[in-house]
């Protein structure tokens with residue numbers, strides 16, 4: 105059977121769109137067909153850079169183009185809801201960058217619109233598509249390490265030199281460590297342990313009022329617990345240690361491509377798995393979106409609507425506990 109080739113539209117050609125697009129172009133069933141920016145020059149520059157045939161100086165024309173089969177939303181998280189609803193109401197399938205929105209009310213609207221319009225919708229959250237996460241999940245489900253007892257997850261980098269105009273530091277744009285990077289270890293806890301019974305959270309704030317660092321503790325039944333740290337001032341990289349009854353799993357990544365997993369069982373040699381080739385989460389999530397379209401699915405079972413809803417619900421609780429506010433968007 106001939107494989108359908110999907111025409112992708114890129115909405116908002118910024119930093120992440122520049123990383124995602126070359127990955128997409130490696131997939132033989134994807135064509136980067138069009139790009140839409142609020143600014144004609146930026147649209148043309150991106151089109152020239154990646155050899156994209158069509159470019160628009162607004163998002164509406166991109167979404168209305170009948171040749172576009174699926175849209176990748178790479179705008180800022182404060183604008184994702186508006187842009188996703190625009191796409192979904194035009195019956196365009198959507199892969200939308202994280203954080204999906206600023207609060208659960210907004211994600212509820214996006215999911216409802218996707219279901220009512222009968223259109224595929226998925227959060228572009230790359231980790232569960234990666235082989236390291238799939239292997240860690242397989243090992244835990246196999247029971248060879250016993251039950252998970254405690255997880256520690258972190259994500260940090262040093263933003264210095266500071267510039268208060270950066271989107272990451274702008275509360276009106278949903279800036280702050282929690283929605284930018286803290287949501288990755290929060291996702292890990294949900295992925296490996298589920299939703300906690302109790303959440304404690306404390307933030308340190310930047311001059312602009314956004315959370316510069318955040319520490320979180322999750323408590324679960326049967327004495328299980330988890331802790332999370334995310335920060336714009338600690339160059340920690342990204343990692344997650346999963347402590348189980350009979351050993352520990354250590355997940356690390358240096359970007360969306362390079363990743364490794366260690367399985368450390370007392371009395372045995374540490375097993376180390378690493379991936380680079382064909383392991384880029386951005387490419388794998390795009391491939392998953394097209395697999396779902398091939399199978400006429402409205403959602404992915406790797407990153408289903410229920411997981412996006414559980415994630416934003418947990419993020420809402422965390423930021424209320426830590427007194428993080430996004431003006432006019434609570």
Ligand SMILES: NC(=O)c1ccc[n+]([C@@H]2O[C@H](COP(=O)([O-])OP(=O)(O)OC[C@H]3O[C@@H](n4cnc5c(N)ncnc54)[C@H](OP(=O)(O)O)[C@@H]3O)[C@@H](O)[C@H]2O)c1
Nearest residue numbers: 116117118119120121141142146178179180181201202203
């Ligand atoms: N999955 C990942 O690994 C990953 C990594 C980084 C970021 N992200 C997510 O991707 C999204 C975009 O991040 P980014 O770093 O790519 O952002 P960015 O480059 O700063 O901006 C992305 C685009 O958003 C529009 N934009 C920028 N500032 C704006 C403003 N003040 N008001 C309205 N629109 C504005 C611009 O599009 P126009 O050209 O149309 O104006 C810009 O090209 C965020 O939600 C972020 O969390 C994901």
